[in-house]
Amino acid sequence: MTEFSRQSKVAFLGAGKVGGSLALALANAGYPVVAVASRTPASAHTFAARIDGCTAYQSYQGAADVSDVAFVTTSDDAIGPVAASVVWRQGQAVVHCSGAASLDLFDGPKSQGAVPGAFHPLQAFSSVENGVKSIPGTTFSIEAGDDIRPYLEQMAHDIGANPIFLKAEDKVLYHLSGVLMGNLLTCLVGIAGGVWEHIGYTRAEGVKALVPMMRAVADNIEASGIPDAVAGPYPRGDVGTIRKHLEALRERDPGLLPLYCELALAGLPQAVERGLDEDTAEEISLMIKTYR
Ligand SMILES: NC(=O)c1ccc[n+]([C@@H]2O[C@H](COP(=O)([O-])OP(=O)(O)OC[C@H]3O[C@@H](n4cnc5c(N)ncnc54)[C@H](OP(=O)(O)O)[C@@H]3O)[C@@H](O)[C@H]2O)c1
Structure with missing residues (x-):
């Protein structure tokens, strides 16, 4: 089973409000946020400029390849297609932040050996600046298997958030x-x-x-x-x-x-x-x- 830790390299595929806020919170907590790619190159460059050691890649594959844990933080409808456009390594984690979607979005990556997870902030993000301030105290729901669940739970604690665990069938409610x-x-x-x-x-x-x-x-x-x-x-x-x-x-x-x-x-x-x-x-x- 893959071990994930605070040293695991993190990438973001999708440089919007949630991705940008979570990446900053993780970087502030000492997590290595090393890569980002987004649909619009300028979004990825703005994202990378906020975080020491983070490189903007032109392709999702480029960013995913240098990571152990890749967050897919595009709009909900793009999560599946973006994840499906990447070739995943055995034991690499792929995590989305959607509240209503379940892990079946990542059936394709899972069939390649990737470890799926969901890490949803129960919060309204209107900008990266406001988002990063609102993360402490926010509840994050986690849907994940035993291989990545402790890592995501620790991650929530490390950014000052409150983790809870959900079953797939309860997510929409x-x-x-x-x-x-x-x-x-x-x-x-x-x-x-x-x-x-x-x-x-x-x-x-x-x-x-x-x-x-x-x-x-x-x-x-x-x-x-x-x-x-x-x-x-x-x-x-x-x-x-x-x-x-x-x-x-x-x-x-x-x-x-x-x-x-x-x-x-x-x-x-x-x-x-x-x-x-x-x-x-x-x-x-x-x-x-x-x-x-
Ligand atoms: N906003 C909230 O309050 C909130 C709260 C909890 C969870 N979430 C979840 O967080 C995730 C991201 O939401 P967000 O609010 O951060 O969204 P967002 O600010 O709109 O950012 C989403 C990013 O996805 C990229 N994107 C959009 N459509 C795409 C497509 N068709 N193909 C590829 N990339 C596309 C865009 O990249 P470019 O800029 O490069 O074009 C955009 O920056 C979603 O799963 C959402 O459900 C959001």
Whole structure:
């Protein structure tokens, strides 16, 4: 069985946000990040310029050949084709960072003797600069066989991340929880900010006003968890206030009414966990259902 260690040479195939962030975090933790190749040569050169000892190669094969562990950090759809374009050595590791994809993307490399792995950061990466800062404390899910699992677990610890292990069949549900939190929560912020357009402000002004609240909510959740961090008219059982919301939406922003109703109904059990009595919860539920 191949032994992977902190001395194993690492390459990146795909020089985007996740590849660039992870490579910098690994280099800062003392891992030898020796090679990069990407679809666009300029991306690979920018990547390599950030990391001492890292060379930009013109071909994926060139970068893979000098590595013991190759991360394929292209967009999801390109991972399989890029990995399939390389001839792999026996015992060389090939790892992707996709949350929804499983190891079967690497069936081809595996048939050549390569060791497949998945190492997914449960984080939103908007740039390399922000990404590398956000890695400490981030959960990384690992799907891997015994030959590379301890290495990826140690790697997560070495970059200050929190490793968890997933089975292939659980990955899509795990991934969609992250999409609810990252992608769709961002959409919700845009929607909440958009309500301000009805009250004489821009969406940007609304978002700016709401973000400090979002930060406090995140802090409260981290400190107290769910349901203790649940606050507002629902756990208080303020039926009159909730009715005013529903009326206002019906009159002034009816497009938002179904989303508001579904979110409120989905959250009612948490308000009950927080102390809302069952009778008031039922009253609120029936009222909402007459509006949605
Ligand atoms: N962004 C996130 O928040 C996030 C979070 C967790 C996991 N991930 C995963 O991380 C991986 C990389 O995502 P990313 O956000 O870093 O993407 P990204 O910034 O868009 O970078 C992907 C890179 O892949 C290359 N690429 C795109 N299409 C390609 C193609 N058809 N053939 C070959 N190369 C292609 C591009 O290279 P060139 O620049 O050279 O053209 C690009 O730089 C994905 O598997 C993604 O699911 C992303």
